[in-house]
Amino acid sequence: MATHTTxxxxxxxxxEVAAGVxxxxxxxxxxxxxLVVGSEAAVLIDTGSTPAQGARLRARVAEVTxxxxxxxxxxxxxxDHWFGLAGVDVPGYGHESLVDLAAAPDPELQTGLxxxxxxxxxxxxxxxxVSLAGVVALGDxxxxxxxxxxxxxxxxxxxxxxxxxxxxxxxxxxDLVESLPEEQPTPQIGPDADLGSWVDAVGQLMGLAGDAxxxxxxxxxxxxxxxxxxxxxxxxxxxxxxQLAADGVPLAEAxxxxxxxxxxxxIEPGVRQVYAGIPKRxxxx
Numbered sequence: 001m002a003t004h005t006t007x008x009x010x011x012x013x014x015x016e017v018a019a020g021v022x023x024x025x026x027x028x029x030x031x032x033x034x035l036v037v038g039s040e041a042a043v044l045i046d047t048g049s050t051p052a053q054g055a056r057l058r059a060r061v062a063e064v065t066x067x068x069x070x071x072x073x074x075x076x077x078x079x080d081h082w083f084g085l086a087g088v089d090v091p092g093y094g095h096e097s098l099v100d101l102a103a104a105p106d107p108e109l110q111t112g113l114x115x116x117x118x119x120x121x122x123x124x125x126x127x128x129x130v131s132l133a134g135v136v137a138l139g140d141x142x143x144x145x146x147x148x149x150x151x152x153x154x155x156x157x158x159x160x161x162x163x164x165x166x167x168x169x170x171x172x173x174x175d176l177v178e179s180l181p182e183e184q185p186t187p188q189i190g191p192d193a194d195l196g197s198w199v200d201a202v203g204q205l206m207g208l209a210g211d212a213x214x215x216x217x218x219x220x221x222x223x224x225x226x227x228x229x230x231x232x233x234x235x236x237x238x239x240x241x242x243q244l245a246a247d248g249v250p251l252a253e254a255x256x257x258x259x260x261x262x263x264x265x266x267i268e269p270g271v272r273q274v275y276a277g278i279p280k281r282x283x284x285x
Contacts, residue, residue: 009053014064017221018213021170022064029080030218033057034172036161038138041070045159045172047084050116054084071136074126075174077101077155079112086124094126095147095155108191130157148205151176151198169212176201179219186266195238195270202231233261241274251275
């Protein structure tokens, strides 16, 4: 297997956010990588942008623990979270849709492969596809894998580390939650996102959150209050788009006709989706 690295790839030091739960930041995409350590085993949450970065992350587990790394979990099928799996020599877990996506990459994934200098043959599908739920046992603790619904992508998978006693629950939410940029955290609605389902997925995530530490795919950990705010922004975006479309406001005018809670550049693909799903009484696009 060929490996590729770029001069801009780097990884920060590990930092512990709860007992046995460690994070680092992987550049160039500012991905938050997780490591959950139990009494008998450990699991990596996301794997970085390239096989070379994944291999480095695998090696750096030894900085935190000497228990064996037994699995890597992919929170969703975007290159900056998934492509490193090919460099991590442990079984992979991910949503079942990643198996088909690896066999027949869509245009966005093809672009990501080209950017990383990889071929489709170097993309590794998770050996343990998850449909609705799964678990990785680590001895005295476990990581629960939950599909709360598509949103940021069709393959969003939440990794929940149950708390016990003084140990808080930690939820790795992938890019369903975004705490970057710090001045206005904005979830990114890309071509494979589903704004309508995303709102519902955040609602499901709220049901799990409680007092948990929530780890976004990019940025610092947040809490349920942050999640509620970001979910509200997505819900308001969906509602405004539905209202404008139903009122016959053309998509070309939508940016200036709504009081959008998030930057237009980030939400425009989602607004376009909503418009496409509204029965057209007038020309809207």
